[in-house]
Amino acid sequence: MCGIVGYVGQELCAPILVDGLRRLEYRGYDSAGLAVHSSGKIEVRRAVGKLRNLEKALDERPLPGNVGIGHTRWATHGRPSETNAHPHVAGPIAVVHNGIIENHLELRRRLKEAGCTIVSDTDTELVAHLVHAEVERGKDLESAVRAALRELEGAYAIAVLSSKEPDRIVIAKQSSPLVIGLGEDATHCASDIPALLPYTRSMLFLEDGEMAVIEQGGAVVTTLDGKAVEREPRHIDWSPVMAEKAGYKHFMLKEIFEQPRAIEDTLRGRLDRANADIHGHEVGLSEEDAKGIERVLLLACGTSHHAALAGRYYLEALAKVPTSVEIASEFRGRDAVVRPGDLVVAVSQSGETLDTLVAAKEAKAKGAKVLSIVNVIDSAIPRMSDATFYTHAGPEIGVASTKCFSTQLANLLMLAIWLGRRRGTLDAARAGELVEGLAHLPHQMKDVLSGTRQLVANLARRYVEARDVLFLGRGLSFPIALEGALKLKEISYVHAEGYAAGEMKHGPIALIDNKVPVIVLLPKDSHHERSLSNLQEAKAREAIVIGIATEGDEAAREVSDDLVEIPAVAEELAPFLTVLPLQLYSYYVADFKGTDVDQPRNLAKTVTVE
Ligand code: M6R
Numbered sequence: 001m002c003g004i005v006g007y008v009g010q011e012l013c014a015p016i017l018v019d020g021l022r023r024l025e026y027r028g029y030d031s032a033g034l035a036v037h038s039s040g041k042i043e044v045r046r047a048v049g050k051l052r053n054l055e056k057a058l059d060e061r062p063l064p065g066n067v068g069i070g071h072t073r074w075a076t077h078g079r080p081s082e083t084n085a086h087p088h089v090a091g092p093i094a095v096v097h098n099g100i101i102e103n104h105l106e107l108r109r110r111l112k113e114a115g116c117t118i119v120s121d122t123d124t125e126l127v128a129h130l131v132h133a134e135v136e137r138g139k140d141l142e143s144a145v146r147a148a149l150r151e152l153e154g155a156y157a158i159a160v161l162s163s164k165e166p167d168r169i170v171i172a173k174q175s176s177p178l179v180i181g182l183g184e185d186a187t188h189c190a191s192d193i194p195a196l197l198p199y200t201r202s203m204l205f206l207e208d209g210e211m212a213v214i215e216q217g218g219a220v221v222t223t224l225d226g227k228a229v230e231r232e233p234r235h236i237d238w239s240p241v242m243a244e245k246a247g248y249k250h251f252m253l254k255e256i257f258e259q260p261r262a263i264e265d266t267l268r269g270r271l272d273r274a275n276a277d278i279h280g281h282e283v284g285l286s287e288e289d290a291k292g293i294e295r296v297l298l299l300a301c302g303t304s305h306h307a308a309l310a311g312r313y314y315l316e317a318l319a320k321v322p323t324s325v326e327i328a329s330e331f332r333g334r335d336a337v338v339r340p341g342d343l344v345v346a347v348s349q350s351g352e353t354l355d356t357l358v359a360a361k362e363a364k365a366k367g368a369k370v371l372s373i374v375n376v377i378d379s380a381i382p383r384m385s386d387a388t389f390y391t392h393a394g395p396e397i398g399v400a401s402t403k404c405f406s407t408q409l410a411n412l413l414m415l416a417i418w419l420g421r422r423r424g425t426l427d428a429a430r431a432g433e434l435v436e437g438l439a440h441l442p443h444q445m446k447d448v449l450s451g452t453r454q455l456v457a458n459l460a461r462r463y464v465e466a467r468d469v470l471f472l473g474r475g476l477s478f479p480i481a482l483e484g485a486l487k488l489k490e491i492s493y494v495h496a497e498g499y500a501a502g503e504m505k506h507g508p509i510a511l512i513d514n515k516v517p518v519i520v521l522l523p524k525d526s527h528h529e530r531s532l533s534n535l536q537e538a539k540a541r542e543a544i545v546i547g548i549a550t551e552g553d554e555a556a557r558e559v560s561d562d563l564v565e566i567p568a569v570a571e572e573l574a575p576f577l578t579v580l581p582l583q584l585y586s587y588y589v590a591d592f593k594g595t596d597v598d599q600p601r602n603l604a605k606t607v608t609v610e
Contacts, residue, residue: 002073003025003191004069004070004157004178004189005021005189007068008167008168008187009066010186010216011186013036013065014062016188018034018055020195020196022051023194026598027191027192027605029074029599030074031047031073032047032050032085033046033087034068034070035094035096036064037067037161037163039064042162048085067167067168070087071085071098073086078121079121083120088122090131092135092163093160095128096158097157099154100608101123101124101152102155104154107126111126127158130151131148131162134147141162141170141213145170146226149174152174155608157171157174157177157191167216169213170213171214174208175380175608177380180204180214180221181199183200183202186216187215188214192376192395193236193376201237202235202236210229211224234378250587252398252402256580256583256584262393262403262404262406262407263442263445264442265393270414275428276432277431278414280418282387284371285369285387292341295322295324296315297326297343298324298344299344299360300327300347301353302486307479308345310479310575311347311416313475314415315412315419319419319425319426320420321419328359328360343368343369344363344368345371345373346359346374346381346385347408349374349393351374351376352376364386369386370385372387373412373415374390375396375407391404391411398598400487400490400586400597410438410441413573417431438573441576451565452565453584456588459546461588464593466515468496468515468516469494469497470511470518470519470538471484471485471498472538473531477522478498478499478500478501480578481499483579484521485497487586488582488586491597492590493593497511509537509541513541518538518543520548522547522548522549523578526571528553546560547562549563549564551568566578
């Protein structure tokens with residue numbers, strides 16, 4: 001999982017490529033590199049670690065030229081090192097690649113037997129040698145890439161330069177994302193939209209099995225078999241500012257505060273307030289389909305999996321449809337039972353998470369209909385789905401997912417309401433309450449964010465040294481507890497566990513002492529009394545108890561050491577509010593610890609490996 005960029009135009013390309021890579025650094029930051037056509041040859045600069053190291057290398061040895069490619073790496077084959085950094089070069093050829101070549105061992109063996117000197121441990125260098133071999137046989141760059149791709153099994157988005165054809169880049173895609181940006185006097189390519197936004201809004205999305213030759217005047221897209229592809233560019237209305245920090249210290253903080261806007265955008269045009277219903281045409285199901293669904297199977301990873309766990313509550317309570325939730329990587333290859341009457345819902349921010357993609361494909365192959373809930377348009381999961389109910393959170397750059405989580409909750413709740421209305425399990429009065437409740441959420445979220453920010457920052461400061469933190473919740477608050485713990489772990493490296501509050505007495509209670517903050521989610525809902533008892537159990541073991549409770553909950557105030565209040569809302573809507581202080585808590589703990597909040601160690605935003 002890496003980021004690639006390319007530029008063909010009249011400007012000096014190195015600063016443009018570096019700028020694109022900076023916007024893609026969330027995809028990996030083990031090393032970075034550029035290859036640029038310069039005075040009749042290709043020149044390469046590479047550096048281990050973050051982009052600033054590459055910038056330093058470029059300051060010392062600038063790269064003049066108007067055509068080039070770049071890469072930011074998340075290591076898969078071979079440790080992070082300058083030798084393993086992209087671009088990889090073979091003869092006149094330079095290649096950057098995002099993905100994994102599955103038959104790399106076989107290719108390496110064959111290339112070595114043919115006398116190739118392979119210097120890196122990467123699968124990408126093999127691609128450079130394969131293209132080089134075809135060029136040696138007399139092919140032009142496009143034909144050479146086309147021929148080399150026939151040898152590859154696995155996932156790739158590649159961009160290739162040849163010193164013999166200095167006016168073009170050849171790109172190709174299979175399973176990894178690749179977008180072409182059509183500018184006025186330049187053509188760009190990149191793994192993701194934010195890298196292109198400062199230069200153009202006119203974008204062409206390559207499909208799997210397609211390649212393109214990009215030149216200053218535009219791009220010619222063909223299939224790998226050489227058939228012409230006619231596709232209209234799409235206008236992307238994300239502004240570049242939306243993809244930048246907008247004055248916040250970190251993308252994560254900005255994205256936490258963007259949630260009211262993200263929810264508003266996600267609800268826009270979908271709430272049918274007049275009829276206490278949801279406009280559900282995007283879910284791609286007929287009224288008959290909705291009635292006939294026998295089971296919903298939710299597939300997801302990480303934070304999206306936590307949203308899916310909340311989705312199960314919604315679907316069972318409102319649409320009365322049996323629902324199971326699977327961690328996508330555990331579903332894959334298990335030969336799980338999937339029937340044609342099942343609706344599979346794949347939930348993913350990126351739409352590129354390999355485990356979720358493959359799990360959804362497996363379910364589809366067994367006859368299930370696949371609906372996806374995804375944030376990134378035209379990404380891999382929507383492309384294989386029967387329908388996609390997009391979240392409209394905008395680009396999420398922080399590795400820790402925040403605004404995409406709440407927009408996923410919104411779509412799952414809307415799906416449950418829509419199904420419930422069609423299946424006759426949700427009456428208009430209750431649906432109306434939920435639809436109105438959703439409509440009011442953005443301003444309530446805004447109030448909770450501004451009203452709790454300082455208090456939560458103070459708590460984070462007070463407990464920043466805690467080595468373990470527990471998060472407890474029941475019902476819909478259980479997935480929120482899991483999410484609170486995941487956020488804290490991934491950005492602050494503090495050990496945290498999320499538990500179903502009722503499960504604590506079956507083991508985890510042994511962890512509790514007077515050094516362990518226990519964050520208990522206890523909004524006024526059908527589980528409130530029992531959650532309060534669990535809070536008291538923790539308190540009796542001398543835990544430091546932080547309650548997240550509904551305004552005016554005196555019982556919660558009495559037993560909590562610290563209390564964070566949210567407004568009273570319907571049970572189904574409480575997760576949208578209770579998750580906010582948890583996101584802020586993890587953010588401030590990480591910030592006080594001085595960790596790399598937006599790019600925590602060992603992680604990457606989009607996980608396109610198994
Ligand atoms: O793009 P996806 O939603 O499919 O990604 C799934 C997980 O990789 C992702 O949620 C991950 O757990 C985040 N780092 C959580 O903040």
